[in-house]
Amino acid sequence: MTLTVPASALTYLGTEHLIDDESRELRAAVRDFVDRRVRPHIAGWYEEGRLPARELARELGRLGVLGMHLEGYGCAGASATAYGLACFELEAGDSGLRSLVSVQGSLAMYAIWRFGSEEQKQRWLPRMAAGEAIGCFGLTEPDFGSDPAGMRTRARRDGDDWLLNGTKMWITNGSIADVAVVWARTDEGVRGFLVPAGTPGFTAPEITRKQSLRASVTSELVLDDVRLPADALLPEAAGLSGPLSCLNEARFGIVFGALGAAHDCLETTVDYTRSRQIFDRPLAAYQATQLKLADMGLELGKGMLLALHLGALKDAGTLDHRQISLGKLNSVREAIAIARECRALLGAAGITLDYPVIRHSANLESVLTYEGTSEVHQLIIGQVLTGHAAFR
Structure with missing residues (x-):
């Protein structure tokens, strides 16, 4: 043979x-x-x-x-x-x-x-x-994630200055950032502001005790009468379309990124099953194992084809932001399913950090949530298909 x-x-x-x-x-x-x-x-x-x-x-x-x-x-x-x-x-x-x-x-x-x-x-x-300055992005609030229109952070004019008050939550890079892009309600609608680290009234305590994205800096942003000059305002952003367009950029990266985590899980698991002996045969030689590996390989491949297609559309300047939801939903949903299946195939070894699988699986729980939950992306797709917005 x-x-x-x-x-x-x-x-x-x-x-x-x-x-x-x-x-x-x-x-x-x-x-x-x-x-x-x-x-x-x-x-x-x-x-x-x-x-x-x-x-x-x-x-x-x-x-x-x-x-x-x-x-x-x-x-x-x-x-x-x-x-x-x-x-x-x-x-x-x-x-x-x-x-x-x-x-x-x-x-x-x-x-x-x-x-x-x-x-x-x-x-x-x-x-x-150059990586000499680090930025963060303050949109999500303790009570407003999927519905950013409800944000409570406010900015009001005070002479030529702006005064900002509010709290942002789950902010990557927050406590190490040199500048925070903070979105706030104003009398003119939602506007963006650049808040340099060290500005009086601005603090960024780190969030600890996480069981996901542990190798990442996650913070709260607290703005207590933060006074900013007029030129701290991002002049070309008005309304929620500003921050949402930024989220679309980040979501596009996740379309590919989540597949990277899934690929690492699958490659690790294939190697493990080829060397792990069960009843004097490699675990990879059993039909049940191969059926699982084949299904995971198929979903990973389909996800990559969709990601490359969306990349080609973006490079051509024809990508609709709603198409990104197809990729974000599919990539993360399939990646987390692959990570969980790989964890099971590794058995007890799968729960240790000697292998990357449990780490990827835990991380993907966060990726599943941020930049739009699966349900949000399903509803975006549903609106495209039906013409009806069903977010409320």
Whole structure:
């Protein structure tokens, strides 16, 4: 009997012809960075509940992935597909690592790049692209996540200044950020503000005791009569369309990123089942095991095809923001199912940090929730199909 050479699920799918040389090179560089700089340490960081985010940010800046899909101001101007593939490799390392890059580039930097003044762009973007300054994005509040229109944070004019009061919650990078992009209600509607760290009345206590995204900095933002000059306002953002457009940028990265976590789980599990002996045979040689691996490989492959399709649409400038919901819903839902199935195939070994599977599974519980829950994305798709908004 001749055995075929084992192939990874994505190699077997044959998608390489859909990726250009530049994107492949960048993907390889990010994969090398993750293998060299993150994988040897991530289990310890996760167990300790910390991430050397500032150190990593500078290294990621040198790699060119911070704000990589933006043009100018020290940003690489890479394609959407290249950015997606970078997110895939980063999240294969850990969701916290991809979150660091995603919040920096797709939320904080994108908000400044898209809605900021030229002075704001010149002040912040080059330093943020280099990883010398870190940003965060303050939209979610303790009582308002899926419904940001209900936010209670307010900004009112006081002479030429603005006074901000309110609280933001679950903010990645918050307590280490040099600048926070904060969204607040005003008499003119929802507006965005740049709040530098150290501004009187602005604090960012870190959130601890997390059992997911432990290798990530998560914080609360507290604004108590924070006084900002007039030029702290993002001049081109008016209404909720501003922050929601930033969320669409971040959601796009998750379409690829979640698949990276799933791929790491599947590759780990295939290797484990090929070496694990059960009743004098490799676990991988049993039909029940192969049926599970085949189903997971199929869903991973389908998810990658959808991600690459959405990347091609974004690069062509024809991507509808509602199409991102297809990708975010599918990628995260299937990724968490793959992680759970892989955990079961690893048996007792699957609950330890000796393998990445339980870490990915726990992280994906957060990814399932942020940037729009599965239910929110289902309702976005449902509205497209029926013409009726059913959010309330």
